[in-house]
Amino acid sequence: MAQKMIVFIIATGILAYYIYTPIPEEVDQKLKITMLNSLIRTWDHVGQLLEWLGWRHVMHSLRILTDMQNIPALSDENITVTDTIFSGVPVRLYVPTQQTNELKRGIIYIHGGGWCLGSPAMKSYDTVSRNTAKDLNAVIVSTSYRLAPEFHFPTQFDDVYTVVKYFLQDHILAEYSVDPERTGISGDSAGGNLAAAVTQQIAEDAEVRNKPKIQALIYPALQPIDFDTPSYQQNKNMPLLTKSLTVRFWSEYFANDPSLYHAMASNTHMALEFNYLFTFVNWSMYLPENVKQSYTYSEPMFGKAELLQKYPGLMDSRAAPLLVKDSKLKLLPKTYVMTCEYDVLRDDGIMYVMRLRNAGVSVTHYHVKDGLHGALSLNSWPFDLENTKIVEAHYINWLDKNL
Known part of the structure; x- marks a missing residue:
């Protein structure tokens, strides 16, 4: 009986993890959003597992979910x-x-x-x-x-x-x-x-x-050069597009290279010699005060130039x-x-x-x-x-x- 109770508690915890998502009070129809987000998260996690096992790319798994929504030209x-x-x-x-x-x-x-x-x-x-x-x-x-x-x-x-x-x-x-x-x-x-x-x-x-x-x-x-704007910080775990998934999309746009993804995820994929590009995306200059809120702009962290030489895109x-x-x-x-x-x-x-x-x-x-x-x-x-x-x-x- 105790073993069954432990299994039930673990299963309930896992289910709650996938279903529960903190959604701001201003957002309506939270139940629909929660269920859709749970579906996306589950599919994404399954896809990541299959990719880790070497069976298929995570985007191929996610593509099944979008392809299911295709309809003929009527x-x-x-x-x-x-x-x-x-x-x-x-x-x-x-x-x-x-x-x-x-x-x-x-x-x-x-x-x-x-x-x-x-x-x-x-x-x-x-x-x-x-x-x-x-x-x-x-x-x-x-x-x-x-x-x-x-x-x-x-x-x-x-x-x-x-x-x-x-x-x-x-x-x-x-x-x-x-x-x-x-x-x-x-x-x-x-x-x-x-x-x-x-x-x-x-x-x-x-x-x-x-x-x-x-x-x-x-x-x-x-x-794709600054993933630390206030909206990336504020909404990094928000349905229906997390920061990690966004960064993965960006990295896949350029290459099937895990090192690029990890560098982008840590915001260290730019090299010092290209720091002039940050003047175009310096959010401290372009965002109004009500958007910046309490977030403080920090100087970008720089990595090695090899990635930019490899992926100039x-x-x-x-x-x-x-x-x-x-x-x-x-x-x-x-x-x-x-x-x-x-x-x-x-x-x-x-x-x-x-x-x-x-x-x-x-x-x-x-x-x-x-x-x-x-x-x-x-x-x-x-x-x-x-x-x-x-x-x-x-x-x-x-x-x-x-x-």
């Missing part, structure tokens, strides 16, 4: 949905069936997933793209890109850039009845990173005549859009940035807002005070949240007014 009375290829890259295309005398707006959407997971076929992304196409009578190009750990930077950037350049050609826009002066680029999380990086590159690309009118960045990841603005001079930011179009209070990526977005405004760019900053990472995509049963409807409505309304 058209309805409002939208024709097709899976097709743009210049060698798979995309899911949403074309409104409503006929008008005006040309349509066009948006390229880039999904998140830490450059390792996800696709336009996920139900959450399909829902956002479908709703955006219907509400705006706009053509939505939801693009895929090759994923880590099979592929690393700059492959993901190159795939998205290829799609954007292809779509912005005159004859392609004309084929889909899209106004060349009313196009935009949007994305969330890692997709927000790619959206920001592509928009910067497009602005300077002489081959692209039709420049995007807007960019919309949803809780974007914008820099860490310093490449195509991977880290915050690492650019103001002269490049001045070229950018009207911008929308969404951040969430309880998100490790919050301060990346806020710093970009401040730097864009300092460069003279028109920016709308929508801060979700009770939001967690993934606020736009928690729209599918059984983990659909009421707050997601508000977040999506704000995003689509901004697009409607500015595109």
